[in-house]
Amino acid sequence: MSTATSRLLRYNLNQPDETRPFEDGKGKVDLVTTDQGSIGKAVFEPGWQWSKHIKPLAKTESCQGAHMGYVISGRMEIRMDDGKSETFGPGDVMIADPGHDAWVVGDEACVVVDWQGFADYAKRT
Numbered sequence: 001m002s003t004a005t006s007r008l009l010r011y012n013l014n015q016p017d018e019t020r021p022f023e024d025g026k027g028k029v030d031l032v033t034t035d036q037g038s039i040g041k042a043v044f045e046p047g048w049q050w051s052k053h054i055k056p057l058a059k060t061e062s063c064q065g066a067h068m069g070y071v072i073s074g075r076m077e078i079r080m081d082d083g084k085s086e087t088f089g090p091g092d093v094m095i096a097d098p099g100h101d102a103w104v105v106g107d108e109a110c111v112v113v114d115w116q117g118f119a120d121y122a123k124r125t
Contacts, residue, residue, distance in 0.1 A: 011034060013030055013040075013041040014030075019031070020121070020123060022044075022053045022054065023056055023057070024052075025045070026044070026045045027045045027048050027053070028122075029042040030042075031119075037116075038118055040113070040114050041111065042112050042121075044104050044112070046106065048104045050063050050100075050101050054121070054122055062081050062099050062100055064098040064099065065116075065118075066097055066098050067094060067116055068116040069093070069113055069114035069115065070092070070093055070112065070113045070114075071091065071092045071093075072090065072113065074106070074108045074109050074110030074111060075088065075104070076102055078094070078100050078101070079101050079102070080096070080099060081099040087105055
């Protein structure tokens with residue numbers, strides 16, 4: 001018989017460990033940190049674009065984070081450095097390698113939960 005204790009944990013993105021605002025008030029990312037890594041819920045306001053609102057913080061030519069996320073609402077276009085692009089909307093699971101720009105499409109905020117790419121996203125140093 002095993003004496004190991006099972007683990008059951010709960011985190012709430014509505015009570016984040018950290019909130020990081022984007023430049024010009026164009027959104028934010030709320031983060032919870034687990035022993036398995038960070039999970040973030042980001043709100044990208046209409047008019048948000050990575051190259052305008054995160055690039056000044058990241059100091060790279062394009063986003064160098066890998067992302068694996070789920071779009072809750074709104075729409076976002078992601079264009080890879082090689083020119084390939086895709087528009088994501090509600091219900092879509094998005095996987096993007098490093099090397100891309102992204103922007104909100106339309107006049108509705110885009111809300112995304114990301115399991116991979118937000119640990120250092122919009123982090124001020």
